Amino acid sequence: AQSVTQLDSHVSVSEGTPVLLRCNYSSSYSPSLFWYVQHPNKGLQLLLKYTSAATLVKGINGFEAEFKKSETSFHLTKPSAHMSDAAEYFCVGTKYIFGTGTRLKVLA
Amino acid sequence: ETGVTQSPTHLIKTRGQQVTLRCSSQSGHNTVSWYQQALGQGPQFIFQYYREEENGRGNFPPRFSGLQFPNYSSELNVNALELDDSALYLCASSLDGLSGNTIYFGEGSWLTVV
Numbered sequence: 001a002q003s004v005t006q007l008d009s010h011v012s013v014s015e016g017t018p019v020l021l022r023c024n025y026s027s028s029y030s031p032s033l034f035w036y037v038q039h040p041n042k043g044l045q046l047l048l049k050y051t052s053a054a055t056l057v058k059g060i061n062g063f064e065a066e067f068k069k070s071e072t073s074f075h076l077t078k079p080s081a082h083m084s085d086a087a088e089y090f091c092v093g094t095k096y097i098f099g100t101g102t103r104l105k106v107l108a
Numbered sequence: 109e110t111g112v113t114q115s116p117t118h119l120i121k122t123r124g125q126q127v128t129l130r131c132s133s134q135s136g137h138n139t140v141s142w143y144q145q146a147l148g149q150g151p152q153f154i155f156q157y158y159r160e161e162e163n164g165r166g167n168f169p170p171r172f173s174g175l176q177f178p179n180y181s182s183e184l185n186v187n188a189l190e191l192d193d194s195a196l197y198l199c200a201s202s203l204d205g206l207s208g209n210t211i212y213f214g215e216g217s218w219l220t221v222v
Contacts, residue, residue, distance in 0.1 A: 032208040034210070036213075042215065043110070043112075043214055043215040043216060044198065044200075044213040045110075045213075046210055051208045090151070095153070095164065096141060096200075096211060097153065098143075098153075099150060100149070100150050101149070
């Protein structure tokens with residue numbers, strides 16, 4: 001069975017600095033992986049997904065993630081954080097199993 | 109906007125009662141999944157329906173049941189409500205029940221059990 005582990009429950013960055021949200025997966029086969037974002041009192045929005053076509057996946061709002069099979073990781077990054085990026089981020093694996101989430105705080 | 113709509117948006121029920129939540133999927137999508145998101149936690153998969161048949165189920169008791177209709181809309185029913193059932197219930201639609209396909213979420217139904 002596949003699972004995903006988000007390594008940080010909370011991440012704080014200053015506006016304009018890079019964002020790194022970490023996700024590791026466990027799977028015995030090539031996984032499908034997603035990142036979703038949830039703003040307060042809002043539904044979940046897809047940021048990007050990996051389905052084996054390319055290891056570097058570009059998403060919306062300047063986010064991207066790199067699939068690294070050797071490290072079983074699918075970390076989410078953004079070069080420069082914006083205040084509007086403050087939200088909860090979920091890494092999601094095959095069979096739509098959610099990670100526990102990472103709350104991103106962006107400091108002015 | 110994902111095109112997935114849920115109703116009601118908020119409701120309050122008493123312990124022991126039954127509740128029905130409704131979801132209309134995005135146009136063209138034949139698969140609906142339901143999730144429970146307790147406060148401060150990630151969504152937990154309840155079950156998925158593909159072309160009116162249950163197509164996978166998470167670790168939820170039988171008092172959580174569902175239906176999918178010919179137009180692919182769906183209902184989640186919860187019997188004998190417990191206080192711990194208080195949560196945001198999310199519906200998501202996708203195409204063909206395949207785990208690599210993107211799922212699109214509605215904004216959820218907030219259920220409070222008192």
